[in-house]
Amino acid sequence: MGDLRHSPVLNGVFPDGPDLVLLHPAVSARHWRRREILAALRPETVLKGLAGVSVVGFALLAGNGFAGKFILTAVALIVVLAGWRARCAVREYRGLRDDVPRTRLRRGEGWRSRDFADLGPDVARMVRELLAGVDELHRTPARAWIEPALPGEAHRVVWEALCCLDRGRDAHALAEELATDPDAGEDLVAAARQAVTTIDHDLDEVARHLRGCLVLTRAWETKLRRTDLTHRADRVLAALPGRTELRGLTSAAEMLPRNVFAHVTAARDLTQAGEFPWERPPSQWPRLTLLPPHRATPPGPGDPAGEEQP
Template identity: 55%
Template sequence: MTHSNPPDTAMPVRAATFPDGPDSMLLNPDIEESQWRGERVRAGLRPRIVLTGLAGAALAALAAASGGGFAAVFALSAGILAVCASVVAGWYSAARMLTDHRHAPGRFCRLDRVRGEFFFRSRDFADLGTASYAVRTLIAGVDELHRSPARAWIDPGVPREVHRVVWQAVCCLDRTRAARGLAGELATDPDSTVGELAAAAREAVTVIDDALDEIVRHVHGCLVLTRAWEAKLRHDELATRTDHVLATVPGRAELLRLTEAAEALPQTVFAYITAARDITGAGAFPWEQPASSWSRLLCILPRGLRRGTASGRALARRVRSGEGLS
């Protein structure tokens, strides 16, 4: 059965645009929603936006106090326009706080000033070799799990726990940068006495990578289960839709009645047409001529119509006798 509580609407994985192109980022699960709201307020109240709004308000107030005249009206309009522009710019900046990080060179916003404080990008680990693939896989897995329709059928705490475990694993991987650098440095040292140190550094890095692979495997197991349940849900939905659609399809008996009714129509029309021919004396139809003079088009007429001349003539006699055509 499904849970009555709606799933958390905050998605832990977001697609964002950075100076080097679009990328996916994993949000820090320890950041509360109130803190995110505060960051949105800060983004919407940047100094330039606030100063523009204040200048526009001051200009509008001075114009309103100065009385009439074209200059006052122009200044009032400019002030109101500046205030409206600052409001729109503030709303736009707050709305795109998480998704747009295309700042000027050398400038950073509060969110991407410190790597890992608010989020990790998948490209943050591009320099770690094969471990970067594991990070991308984990981020994609968290995103898929939170978007899956099967999420409504499991405990709401499970996706959040997956998010937290993946975040902690990524943090552990980020802390191995110094060890990886040291292992590379020791490996290139010709002094044989550092061999043991290089082996210890490589061992520490290998332990982290192996643990990361295990986490990837377990997250994939969660996705396999949710995908299987999604397939069941899709099958049930398709079965319900199929039953509903097929219930509206005309039945065989109804179609049989229609074909039987349509079958008699050509013979009836033929009888009236030949009767009209006999009344008007228009002469024989091409199919009433010898077979050698029939055109190819007329050869496709139903055989019953070719033999229906007698019926048409009988109808014509009824017309002449006073019965009329109904």
Template identity: 45%
Template sequence: MHSTDATPTPSPVQTARFADGPDCVLINPDLTPRDWRAARLRAALHPATVLCGLAGVALAAVAILAGAGTGFVGASACAAGILMAVTAVLVGRRRACRPLIHVAATAEGRAAGMFLRSRALTSDKAQQRTVRSLMQAVAEVHASPARPWLDPAMPVQLHRVAWHVLTFLHRTAPARALLDELAGLHEQEPAEIAAARRAVTAADAALDDVSCHAHACASLVRAWEAKLRHADLATRAAATTDTLPRTEELALACSAAAELPPAVFASITAARDLTSAGAFVWEHPPHTWPSSSTRGGLS
């Protein structure tokens, strides 16, 4: 089982990889910091990690105590033991940073109270899609940029309601199995079976209802996110506009530039007259002007 989350209090929903493939996971909202510490400890002290560390320490100790540390073989054995021990520590630390992954890696039942899997709740494909859709709505509200604008209890309450309805769905699994077993029989159902059928139907309706409301919450925060993006864009646009040149400034620059050619013309014609340099090319009749290949020397 693999996940990318490494925080002590992870997102309510994660995508994890189990033996049967990736699956959506909803974390128990009632987990306490003590539960997470215990999970991290169990993850760090995985039997394979502990055995690797102990074997490394033992190998290094034997190499040192045997006095073979001065030889190549002894030094290699000591280095290998130290490497095994350090590797075990690093692996244990990595496991501890992602406890949800490794608590369920070998015995998923031990972590049954920590999370619910979408595929483990129901075998019905349509219901699995509804469950995943509900989980995604919870995750979207939890991670939304609009969350700081909400009452802090609202995402928590949505998480808790989703957990409860999925727990109810999980509790109907035995009744569903019994109803499937009796599906081909045409005998009159006992009252208990009829009650079980009604309970299953009610649980399915509750799942659909909660999923619909969760998506309404996600749609609302999504709409507020759009408003926040629009407001941010407007603020940035206003700040950018403030730095743009005004029309009056542009007109003043153009006017100042327009006055320069006549002034320059007056200066060079005056200099020409003072120095008796003769007329410029453009002051001669057009038919006397040089061809386009030689007009670069007009001055």
């Protein structure tokens, strides 16, 4: 269902489907974990455990003979099977995901977002917004920079706001009933509408202030991300090679073709292998042959066809 160490808003799985749950501020992570364990235990598992303890006691009284050893072996087997069955029951109870137990909420232990679906789409949307806001305020990276008690205070305020909304159910129902009752006076209809409007307005104010908290934390999250990106960029750019180092590499690379040219032409002279294609007149050059890097311009008609030193 979730981890109360991070947020009091949990993703629950209920008979009518998944839903958000806001737990009571007094419900601790330890209490909720105990609820999960107790809910996973089944009567047959407890009875098997009691039966095993009883048989062990009888075996101890029976002595150390064959009967005692047989009973102890049988008890050990029963205990192992009971433990395995209990583990399977816990897995079945939790459902497909390990963090989503199918625990039924006790009255007053938590509010589901669907608990207020009957009050209209606007109220249902506001409730979902309140629950999502509390969850985000507990999980935001900016939590380390704000007052530690602030998320808990927001949790308490939203919980009490939902309690007030629940207490106003009768006012909503009465306003709808009076609006369709021809015998109701206009003063009663106006009073009921005013009461409902006041409740909705005040709860909208709670949602607006919570939204303001989220705007501030999101802005600070943006600053934190930008600061982190700036530090990362500084580290990466500082590790890049400098301009002097790159110029040294360029100069060293520039000498390579000249060195090769000198050795190749010297070897050509020693072996009398003849001239290279680029040493011939341009009209005799092979097609699609590029100039060597040491020749800036092709030789003119009057240039000698001999060697050209770099």
